[in-house]
Amino acid sequence: MLVWIDAVQCGRVPKIFGLTLVERHLQALKRSLPRPARIVVDLGADGQKPRIDSSLDEAFAIEWRQVPGDFSARLQRFLAETQGEAVLLLDGATLPDARLHASLTALAASVAVLAPKEDERAAMIRLDADRLPGLTIDAADLPSLATKLQAAGVVRPYQQEEFNGFIRKLRRTIPYYMFRVETADKAAKVEKFMFWSNYKGSTDFFTRYVYPPFVWISVGPLARARVHPNAVTIFSIILALGAIPIWAVGETWSFWTGFAMAYGMSVLDSVDGKLARLTFTDSRLGNFLDHGLDMVHPPFWYLSWAYGLGLATLGWGSTLGLATILVMAFYVIDRLILKVYPSFFQRAFHTHSKLDGRMRTFIARRNITLPMFIAGYVLGYAVEAFYLIVAWQILTAAYHGVRTFWILVIDRAHLKNRRPTDVAAALKQVD
Incomplete structure (x- = not known):
């Protein structure tokens, strides 16, 4: 497949989280399989x-083309060079859902993807090789072309129903968008x-309602500075593990220092x-670092x-010692129980029903x-x-065990397809 990006507005269009829309197209194509054989980024005359x-x-061969001409002339020139290959046409002033690139490169059909909201005037077009001769x-511009090709029967509209919007990592389904x-x-x-579309469908109260303002003011500056998320993750690991020996000191200052480090880590866990x-x-x-930390550190905090x-001082035979053994043991048991459901459904346990999502x-x-511990x-x-x-950990493990059974x-349910x-939660639309 060949790709053409109309990038005449590159440099005038604002960046999104530190990336130009052209680079966002390229990054999405990099994650598509199969990858395009060649990409032409048409910058126009200037x-x-x-x-x-x-x-x-x-990742692939990119040609940065700087030639004069209006949209029709520049695109016609590109299509004359395709030599019997399918093409994907993109707009450098459009931000589509990055999952669309992978969907269209793997598709074997001529389609036009229009923005769900008509007033967006945004589009992507995929053309099979047999549609190109005589075209x-x-x-x-690209949205106008998409409308004309669709009216002429050259392409069919791409429907939301044929798009797999489920994102396993986020435990939610998000319809494709385009702006x-x-x-x-x-x-x-x-x-x-x-930003909001990248929150998990089922998560805890504090991640959903308390941390977002702190995450929001962090993500933008870090993205524009091109700070790699692994650096954020490593810093959160230092905070999470560093709090462990500090809490163990047992002094007032050590508890509050540990609490501050723990909350810093909790926010950064959403930021990265x-x-x-x-x-x-x-x-x-x-x-690996992010999820590994999430799995490992809680019992050591307890x-x-x-x-x-x-x-x-009290010893392991004391009530406190036995409670410590129980909370660490049931934490591990709970995690093991939650490994069962995905082996049958290929998705997280808490996506099974609204009840499980609320839990x-x-x-x-x-x-x-x-x-809970800070309040106490x-x-x-x-x-x-x-x-x-x-007690809460034991009840949690019991719920997951009974519910999985x-x-x-x-x-x-796994046999009933x-x-x-x-x-x-419903996404907030862009005005």
């Missing part, structure tokens, strides 16, 4: 080549839309993922809290147990709060 990540030049371009971005005001609205997805910098290493409360809001997880510490009931966390053994319920 367009300027944008800064792009060096990995893009290594005359008579349009002012035309020509002003700073529109860019700001699109950035907010994309958003930053990675919004700037196309996600990686296997980043996922152990550290117990030592700070006097476990070293994810307050089950025993770091962002719930941490404020402030009120002078730190030990009692610790016991409550132990019901779904797989009693209801046998039943699609789990999407639990995502």
Whole structure:
């Protein structure tokens, strides 16, 4: 497949999270399979080549073309060079859902993808090789061409129903979107839309309602400075692990220092993922570090809290010691139970129904147990709060165990070809 990007407005169109729309197209194509054989970025007569990540030049052959002519003339010139290959036509002033690039490169049909909102005037076009001979371009821009080709029967409209909008990492289904971005005001609205679209469909109360303002003011500057999310993840690891020996000291100053580090880590745990997805910098290493930290650190936090409360003096045979053993054991059991459901459905447990999505809001997880413990510490009931966390962890594991048994053994949902319920909140549309 060949790709043509109309980039005459490159340099005048605002960036989105530090990336020009042309680079966003290229990054999305880099993640598409099969990758395009050649990409022509048409800058027009006086367009300027944008800064792009060096990995893009290594991913495929990119030709930066700077030639005069209107839209029709420049596109007609490109189509004359296709030599029997399918083409994908893109607009450098349009920000489409990055998943569309992969969908269209893998498609075997001539289609036009129009923005769900008609007033956006945004489009993508995929043309099979057999549609190119004799094709005359008579349009002012790509959206106009898409409308004309669709009316002439050269392409068919691409429907939301044929687009797989489920995102496993986010535990939600998001319909594809497309925006035309020509002003700073529109860019700001699109950035907010994309920010919220990168939140998980089922998550805890604090991640959904408390942390977002802090995450929002962090992601934008980091993206524009091109800070890699792995650097954010490494700093959050330092905070998460550094709090463990500090809490164990058991002094007032050490508890508050640990709490501050823990909340810093909790916010950064949202920042790195958003930053990675919004700037196309996600990686296997980043996922391993981020999810590995999420899995490993909570029981060590519980152990550290117990030592700070006097476990070293009371001993493992004390009520506090037995409670510590229980919370660490049931944390591991709970995690193992949650590995069962995805092996049957290839998606997370908490996407199965709205009930399971709601339960994810307050089950025993770091962002719930941490404020529980802090509240108890402030009120002078730190030990009692610790016991409550132990009970909450046991109840959480019990719920997951019973619910998994019901779904797989009693209801046998995995044998009924039943699609789990999407639990995502509705996206806010761009005005």
